[in-house]
Amino acid sequence: MSDKRILENGSCESIGNFKTNIYVPTYITVFILGFIENVFCLYVFLKLYKKKNAFSIVMVNLAMSDLLFVCTLPWRAYYYWKHNWTFPNCLCVILIYALYFNMYSSIYFLTLMSILRYVAVVHPVKGLKYRNVKYVQIICIAIWVFVGVASIPLLVIGNKEEQCFELSNGIDVMDIKIIFTMDLISLVLGFIIPFFFFTICYILVVKALLTSKTNPHKQHSSRRKAIARIVVVMVIFITGFPIYHIVRTIYLTEISTRRNVSHVSCLLQKSAVATLSHAVMNPCLDPLLYYFAAQTFRDKVRNTIKNAFKGCPAPMQQT
Template sequence: MTNTTSPDNDDFCENISDFKTSTYPPVYLVTFILGFTENVFCLYVFLKLYKRKTEFSIVMVNLAIADLFFVCTLPWRIYYYWKGSILNFPPSFCRFMFYALYLNMYCSIYFLTLMSVLRYFAIVHPLKYLKYRTIKNVLILCIFIWVFVGVVASPLLIEDNSIAKNNRTICFDPKNKINRKIYSMNLISLPVGCVIPFLIITICYIFVLKTLLTSKAEHDKQKCSRKKAIAMIIIVMVIFLTNFLPYHILRTVHLAMNFHGSHSTNQVNCFIQRSVVITLCGVAFNTCLDPLLYYFGAESFRDKLRSRRTIANNQI
């Protein structure tokens, strides 16, 4: 029989709170510094230096905005854990922090998927469906992604994720109040928000790699474009395989164990909880890895940086 009341988190892992306190603040601090600096700089390059907008630059601008929005919430998360996991803000603030996390994560996943599909058509079918691959259509798709993810994640703005415990209010720990709604949302988000996009990206890049490896690069420019495309493929696959996919799998296992009242050993439960913490840090740090895609994936991004550096050196 399903148990809708989850067991106490500390019964599974006595030191999980201390582990979070020692893990999240330093990772979030580094992520905030790097992620904020990198994404602000990339937005400056895309919006200020790019005279001609492309489909890829439109997607990358939206990805940078999503990452920047999330990293701007990290100082409050750092403060929360630094104060010993005590919420000094209204419960609505806790809900907003949850919403910001998942809004960024799933927007990033869908923007990466869209970027991969565009790369597939640009390399495998450069002339096919060309009339549909316009800046206007890509912009509409980006807006649709924002609206879709924003609406689907909106229940997190309503669901109270904070909990009163030992005369303090705990936030950022929804499994303490796991219910059928949260559990069902997770079961939907696993395939729709992670597995299906990952399969689409994998299929696209299999055909892209096949095309790149079987075609002849006669000029240095073609060789350079091939290397950039392969580098982009590697970066996207690494992001998914090390960040998004492990987090979704472990989160699903952990929530299922709580929702169904698992009787697994404390060692197993503690391992799962610590793994969720580590993979969530990886999801957050993804905001620092996305700018690598701009460097390797955006047309003339490196040229813009070089020209800017040359102008700066001439002015010295």
Template sequence: MALADNSTNSSFNCSTDSFKQVIYPIVYLFIFFLGAAGNGFSIYVFFQPSQRKLSVNIYMQNLAVSDLMFVSTLPFRATYFLLGSHWVFGDITCRIMTYALYVNMYCSIYFLTVLSVVRFIAIVYPFKHWKVTNKKYARIICTAIWLFVLVASSPLLSKEIAGYSDPDKCLDLHPSSQQRLLVMNSFVIAVGFILPFGTIIVCYVFAIKALLKSRSPQHKKAVCHKKALSTIIITLILFLLCFLPYHVLRTVHLVQSSCSQSSLPVHKALVVTLCLAAMNSCLDPILYYFAAENFKAQIRSLYCR
């Protein structure tokens, strides 16, 4: 949620446009090619007729679809900065670009969180029937996540938040709406980041405790535990690498209303952390490879074919 640069201080220019025009095109195009290939192939594997339709794979399918939808917007973003922060695709497309970024980010966060909970249950309560591990309810939960995030992010489609009177500008949010953005950010930080992140940490701690207590599990159970732990650890790393820095810097940036030389490093750091957040889209296939059910076997089968 990057605010438009506001040069209210006549002796110092807060603009980071030149920095963005170097960093964003390189990173966005790299993520596009890697993310399109990785998520496109993952979706192809997930939707193979022989692929097991388990709840874990259903959540991962939805995560891959979300990531693929997001990376498809990155060429538009890269083009904007390659043209010197000049938008040529129209006002509606501009707002869709901002909307798509946050829809993907928070869908990814929620799908990763639910995956961690499912794997946590597999370790700690393996013999109990939970709705979150049921295929039917997995589809319902995925639908609920999509609807919640799409509706909650809808203010970003409004002209007041993501629209521009200057048709050449795009992808930053108005400084004039800063108070409204601060309120939105507080809600998003609590519901969209702290709650999921806290849930994943709890899953990690209790899963480790349960694994330490288990004594020489059977081979099948050991494989289940390995996949469960891989899911939670990879998810935790993704949160720490991709989402935590961005949410911290975004909040600092929104709170900093003044333009000064000391605020410029924060503006540049926010650019870097947004790149890290976008990078999540091409890192998720690592999770599928190590933690999805039957994913490796399906790849081997396709290779042999």
């Protein structure tokens, strides 16, 4: 057996059917719900917000990122349903790029929201200049540019004919080493560093809310609600991205050190499929984040729903 190839001795049993059963319903569901939710969120942010603020600017950028991503999911669902890529290879590469571009731009926008929340709660006066709309807009543009440029190496990853979105059988050892190196870089820059700031900022926010001495009796209920919302935001973030990054890195480590398929690598591959499916649900979860994190957004949503049903005739009462 040549040392220049890996994953040549067969493949994981029934992995194709496993991917179909997991990916196809997930991608279709996320596309439908994510498209509706994020179009609605953009409508609320762009049409109903009379005055833009730092948080609404970040949420608009996050919703745009999510909307662009969900529009790529029908292509992915089609491929895993047919297991045959009949479109140009360049489209496959662009769709791979779109997945990670969305994932890491979302992570950075969520991290920026946590920093803004920290500044607003812990340093409400000193941090006013950092919550300036123009300042935040510049940061959002910088995030788009940074993540876009950092994801460019993904554009050089090729795929075999009729295959897409997966490591091909017989992939070069050099290719897998490049992919593994890219994974480590994205793990550090795209997840670990943002995750550190995200977690620290919200921990400090919760600490500040718990130790606040301003009107303790009147503020008790509002502080409790604020902490509950922060917990929801943290759960949405933590349950999606960390597990996927951990499993992906372990899987790539496994296949980069072996020359054939093992039972362990098959289990890891299936775990990577499952955790990626969970991670791509983020566009459906982010609108919940807006709802729990922003009082103004909650008010706008409630008013929109109330106005939508305002003209509906009330059900006839029995006499």
